[in-house]
Amino acid sequence: GSTPPIVIIVAALLPELGIGYQGKLPWRLSKEIKYFRDVTTGNKRNAVVMGRNTWNSIPNKFRPLKGRLNVVLSRTFQNELVTPELYHANSFDSAIDWISKDKAHEIERIFVIGGGELYNTVINDSRTLHLLITEIKNNLGEEVPMDTFLKFPIYQQHQQLEWKKMDEDKLKKFVGEDIEISQNNIEGDYTYDFTLWERT
Numbered sequence: 001g002s003t004p005p006i007v008i009i010v011a012a013l014l015p016e017l018g019i020g021y022q023g024k025l026p027w028r029l030s031k032e033i034k035y036f037r038d039v040t041t042g043n044k045r046n047a048v049v050m051g052r053n054t055w056n057s058i059p060n061k062f063r064p065l066k067g068r069l070n071v072v073l074s075r076t077f078q079n080e081l082v083t084p085e086l087y088h089a090n091s092f093d094s095a096i097d098w099i100s101k102d103k104a105h106e107i108e109r110i111f112v113i114g115g116g117e118l119y120n121t122v123i124n125d126s127r128t129l130h131l132l133i134t135e136i137k138n139n140l141g142e143e144v145p146m147d148t149f150l151k152f153p154i155y156q157q158h159q160q161l162e163w164k165k166m167d168e169d170k171l172k173k174f175v176g177e178d179i180e181i182s183q184n185n186i187e188g189d190y191t192y193d194f195t196l197w198e199r200t
């Protein structure tokens with residue numbers, strides 16, 4: 001069957017595009033987590049694809065992420081449906097192939113949810129057409145400890161940009177009208193905006 005749209009969803013600290021420190025998110029932004037849960041859950045069944053380290057750092061009681069087909073990638077996995085909510089795959093391609101063939105689950109969207117290694121591979125996959133990036137800024141301009149960064153070629157001015165940031169109307173249409181989109185959100189030391197980027 002045809003492959004459902006592949007969407008990267010990530011929250012990153014500008015300008016370096018930091019996303020983590022020692023396997024954890026450096027911030028706790030409650031409205032942002034609600035946005036992540038609501039967008040990836042959606043109204044029809046979606047898949048969330050993640051690397052093994054990301055899966056292992058989700059507390060047991062919160063995994064699999066509920067209401068979504070969880071797909072975990074590891075080079076040492078056999079390709080197998082472990083439970084109706086959990087698929088193991090040994091590559092991104094074999095995961096996409098299985099999801100595309102799997103009629104039982106009619107997946108609407110495939111969300112890539114981390115971590116860094118998977119993000120930096122999937123951004124270069126021509127099948128990835130949408131990025132949902134929560135752009136975070138630190139209000140105090142202080143250094144936030146980070147050790148994982150997005151290598152996304154989208155903020156460079158000089159090169160012919162293949163990625164374009166869409167306006168808020170397109171973001172609202174993409175995530176669905178029942179998702180509350182507020183901008184310039186302030187929580188603790190951070191201010192953040194929800195953005196949608198499309199490959200031209």
Ligand SMILES: COc1ccc(Oc2cccc3nc(N)nc(N)c23)cc1
Pocket residue numbers: 009010011023032033036054055057058112113114132133134
């Ligand atoms: C440690 O496991 C996980 C780490 C990160 C993760 O993804 C997210 C968690 C919380 C909020 C998130 N927000 C956005 N915009 N994107 C993600 N991928 C998020 C999901 C699981």
